[in-house]
Amino acid sequence: MLAIRAEPYEFKFDPATAALIIIDMQRDFVDPGGFGEALGNDVALLRKAIPPTKRVLDAARKAGVFVVHTREGHRPDLADLWPAKKVRGKFKTTIGDKGPMGRILVRGEYGHDIIDDLKPKAGEPVVDKPGKGAFYATDLGELLVSRGIRQLIVCGVTTEVCVNTTVREANDRGYDCLVLEDCVASYFPEFQEAALKMIKAQGGIFGWVSDSKKLIPALEKAAAKRKRAKAPGKRAA
Numbered sequence: 001m002l003a004i005r006a007e008p009y010e011f012k013f014d015p016a017t018a019a020l021i022i023i024d025m026q027r028d029f030v031d032p033g034g035f036g037e038a039l040g041n042d043v044a045l046l047r048k049a050i051p052p053t054k055r056v057l058d059a060a061r062k063a064g065v066f067v068v069h070t071r072e073g074h075r076p077d078l079a080d081l082w083p084a085k086k087v088r089g090k091f092k093t094t095i096g097d098k099g100p101m102g103r104i105l106v107r108g109e110y111g112h113d114i115i116d117d118l119k120p121k122a123g124e125p126v127v128d129k130p131g132k133g134a135f136y137a138t139d140l141g142e143l144l145v146s147r148g149i150r151q152l153i154v155c156g157v158t159t160e161v162c163v164n165t166t167v168r169e170a171n172d173r174g175y176d177c178l179v180l181e182d183c184v185a186s187y188f189p190e191f192q193e194a195a196l197k198m199i200k201a202q203g204g205i206f207g208w209v210s211d212s213k214k215l216i217p218a219l220e221k222a223a224a225k226r227k228r229a230k231a232p233g234k235r236a237a
């Protein structure tokens, strides 16, 4: 069991039953020309989460932590796009329309895919989700249950929308969630702050909040232990 400093109190986890879930780090949200920008947002605000998330991803892989990626998006025929989601906001350009990186939030389009810096590796499931929460209308629950996962380490965008919705869904399904504040981002600084407060308030009503600097040393410890266990003729301490 590993323990890291977090709020509202120490977060303990076993790397064998924890998963790293990286929410919607797609070009459509973090690059100019996608859905995020079509909604009138400044995408630069999200990009600062990329380097720490990359460091956490690398450390999690070395520690043997199960990694899951999600993407928000829809079938090319938009059959899974609620009319309410399509028209909300009365924007000129919306989901399914042509953007500079292909049709916005449509599966198979360049803009819908995950950014190169955080590209999934073989064996890391990519969960395509039509909603904001990663459990709604997906097989994420089955992927986690089949591996005995109990705890989720959460990175991604945006903090108050898909990250918060996913954490709430996970909480109601019995998972412990640790959200890394430097690895999640919002187009709105005030929402970033409030969304993190909401998670850790009331004794951790939805989970814990920490950061990459506190988590990575624990993952490195797990990776070293794993390496020793794998070394010929040696047993883990």
Ligand code: TIU
Pocket: 023, 024, 029, 036, 039, 072, 132, 157, 158, 159, 161, 162, 163, 187
């Ligand atoms: N608009 C916004 O803040 N977010 C989304 O629409 N999706 C995600 O958060 N992934």
